[in-house]
């Protein structure tokens with residue numbers, strides 16, 4: 001285990017798809033005192049190592065993580081698939097508590113959430129690591145950082161109080177746990193989330209929806225909104241492209257809606273992967289079966305990371321997805337990653353444009369207390 005010491009981490013602000021990410025540019029300084037402390041299981045790195053709240057002990061010092069549906073069996077000294085949870089002396093530790101690699105003020109529309117405090121900004125944070133290994137990951141520099149750097153954990157230390165304070169200073173109305181799967185830094189997101197509520201801020205998860213039911217139920221009390229990716233409607237695609245499974249995601253989408261967390265769904269439409277009529281209809285019908293008022297964002301893929309063998313998504317594919325969503329009865333279907341295309345919200349009752357957007361910018365609101373000013377129809381969401 002090599003250790004980053006906060007005083008010696010030089011960080012370079014990089015830009016990833018509009019996202020500032022701290023890239024470590026110096027080799028870590030290894031300190032023998034740190035090693036001794038670490039070997040004894042002490043919390044060091046400014047408190048970035050925390051005992052996980054979601055694991056069970058197994059035989060011979062092994063543990064099983066119960067945070068996400070991989071339910072990794074982890075031997076002594078090893079880590080789970082996410083690369084940031086480690087078995088030390090028969091106990092599971094998060095290595096990324098408050099170890100932030102990205103902190104940004106984003107428009108909430110960027111998450112994307114179109115029916116949640118539209119026009120507001122959200123303080124967006126992330127650690128390294130992810131429980132998915134998507135071949136097309138747009139943030140692979142941070143999501144796969146531990147795997148790409150021999151297990152290193154990069155980032156700068158922050159406390160929940162500092163995160164909430166910065167959100168307030170910047171005038172944000174919410175905190176977003178985003179850029180990688182936030183479930184993998186659950187404990188820190190929970191502590192931030194509870195403190196945020198005490199200060200009148202809301203909480204957003206931008207998620208692959210792969211947390212366990214028991215983890216999800218712990219999140220619901222402080223989670224106000226979530227955008228879940230449904231990446232395909234085919235388990236084989238999930239296995240091949242993301243090294244995960246479809247069904248737990250679908251189950252969680254239903255459950256989140258039942259629990260009353262504000263929910264929007266995103267599908268990145270990838271040529272040759274999930275752009276068939278059958279796949280798109282499968283997703284659209286699944287959402288409609290839960291609630292036709294759940295917004296569905298169909299967004300354009302661009303070649304990146306390990307998926308550079310195909311072209312960007314043509315507009316025609318997004319138009320097909322849009323039409324399929326509407327045919328399934330979905331009231332709010334949006335196209336993303338192509339500014340200027342079908343990004344506005346129309347009142348399903350009178351057809352008036354109630355929210356007009358260009359990219360992530362809200363241009364116009366024809367809502368009053370969440371209702372259409374022309375006909376009074378209540379638009380679903382949190383306004």
Ligand code: SF4
Nearest residue numbers: 065068071072080082
């Ligand atoms: S969070 Fe998921 S991927 Fe990470 S150790 Fe736990 S079960 Fe494995």
